[in-house]
Amino acid sequence: DAEITQSPRHKITETGRQVTLACHQTWNHNNMFWYRQDLGHGLRLIHYSYGVQDTNKGEVSDGYSVSRSNTEDLPLTLESAASSQTSVYFCASSPGSPGAEQFFGPGTRLTVL
Amino acid sequence: KQEVTQIPAALSVPEGENLVLNCSFTDSAIYNLQWFRQDPGKGLTSLLLIQSSQREQTSGRLNASLDKSSGRSTLYIAASQPGDSATYLCAVEKGGSYIPTFGRGTSLIVHP
Numbered sequence: 001d002a003e004i005t006q007s008p009r010h011k012i013t014e015t016g017r018q019v020t021l022a023c024h025q026t027w028n029h030n031n032m033f034w035y036r037q038d039l040g041h042g043l044r045l046i047h048y049s050y051g052v053q054d055t056n057k058g059e060v061s062d063g064y065s066v067s068r069s070n071t072e073d074l075p076l077t078l079e080s081a082a083s084s085q086t087s088v089y090f091c092a093s094s095p096g097s098p099g100a101e102q103f104f105g106p107g108t109r110l111t112v113l
Numbered sequence: 114k115q116e117v118t119q120i121p122a123a124l125s126v127p128e129g130e131n132l133v134l135n136c137s138f139t140d141s142a143i144y145n146l147q148w149f150r151q152d153p154g155k156g157l158t159s160l161l162l163i164q165s166s167q168r169e170q171t172s173g174r175l176n177a178s179l180d181k182s183s184g185r186s187t188l189y190i191a192a193s194q195p196g197d198s199a200t201y202l203c204a205v206e207k208g209g210s211y212i213p214t215f216g217r218g219t220s221l222i223v224h225p
Contacts, residue, residue, distance in 0.1 A: 031211050042217040043202075050211065058212075090156055099144035099164050099206060102213060104157040 002027040006091050006105040014113055019078040021108050023091030029103075030096030032074040034058075034066060036087040037107075043090070049074055050096065081112045115140045115207055119216035126223055132190040134219045136203035141181045147213065148177050148188050149202045157202065161188070165208075193223045 004025040013019050023032065034046040045058030047066040055066050063085060065077045078085055091105040116139045126132060136146070145164050149157040161170045161177040163186070169178040176189040190197060200220045204213035 033212070043215040045212065048212065092157075094211060096211070098209060098211065099162075100211075101159055101162045102147060102204070103159060104149075106156045107154075 004091060004093055004103055004105040006089075006108050008108060009106065010109045012111045012113065013081050015081060015083060017081050019081050019110065021076045021078075021089055021091075021110070023074045023076065023105060024072055025091075025093040025103075025105075026072065027093060027095075027103065028071055029093035030071070031094045032068070033092040033094075033102070034064070034074065034076045035090045035092065036060065036085075037090060038087050046076065046089075047074075078110075081110075083112050086110060086112045115143075115205060115214040117203060117205055117214050117216040119201075119203060119219050121219060122217065123220040124222070126193060126221075128193060128195060128223055128225050130193050130223075132193050132221070134188040134190070134201050134221070136186040136188070136216055138184045138186075138205045138214070140207065141184050142208045143181065144206045144208050146177075146179050146186050147204045147206070148175075148186075149204065151200045151202060151218070153199075160201075193221075195223050195225055197221060197223050 007022045030051045033048045035043045044060045049068040089108045094102040118137045120135045147162045148160045163179045174191040179186045200218040202218040204215045206213045
């Protein structure tokens with residue numbers, strides 16, 4: 001069955017380190033998204049991509065970057081981790097058609113000490 | 114800017130009750146509305162997707178309705194069970210953006 005996976009599922013890192021969170025989907029979806037979920041803020045969009053070589057900033061993109069070199073993967077990089085980036089990160093994907101269903105990965109819990 | 118509100122924020126009911134969760138949105142120019150379930154420590158699972166041209170969708174004990182003109186959707190859960198305990202989120206996709214706007218969710222506890 002097609003799926004969307006994230007790795008690692010849990011990560012502890014130190015302030016200032018570079019961290020990359022992986023997202024891989026096997027649906028061949030054009031659209032991929034990264035969100036963070038925090039108490040009191042709900043889900044917030046970090047970056048998104050409509051296809052290979054396409055990336056766009058979401059509402060909370062500062063300190064994060066993504067690259068899309070193939071259809072299946074959208075890794076999220078924290079260039080210099082900060083304690084404010086401690087959160088649960090979700091990757092999602094959807095087909096490139098209006099009104100299509102969005103599918104989520106299991107999440108990565110990141111702690112920045 | 115689209116705003117999505119879910120009421121109530123939390124709900125605790127005895128097993129067997131029929132439930133209605135509410136979702137309202139400010140901009141009616143949407144392509145779809147999607148209801149998700151999130152269990153503690155887990156990702157979001159899609160429950161129902163309603164296209165803008167549809168009025169409702171059903172899956173088992175779940176029924177979701179959409180009234181675009183009034184900017185409202187309801188998720189009806191029939192004969193609730195303890196296994197229904199989770200957070201339920203709704204999300205609306207603005208026309209042409211592919212990007213959903215999420216509500217904060219309703220945290221549901223169904224006790225035996």
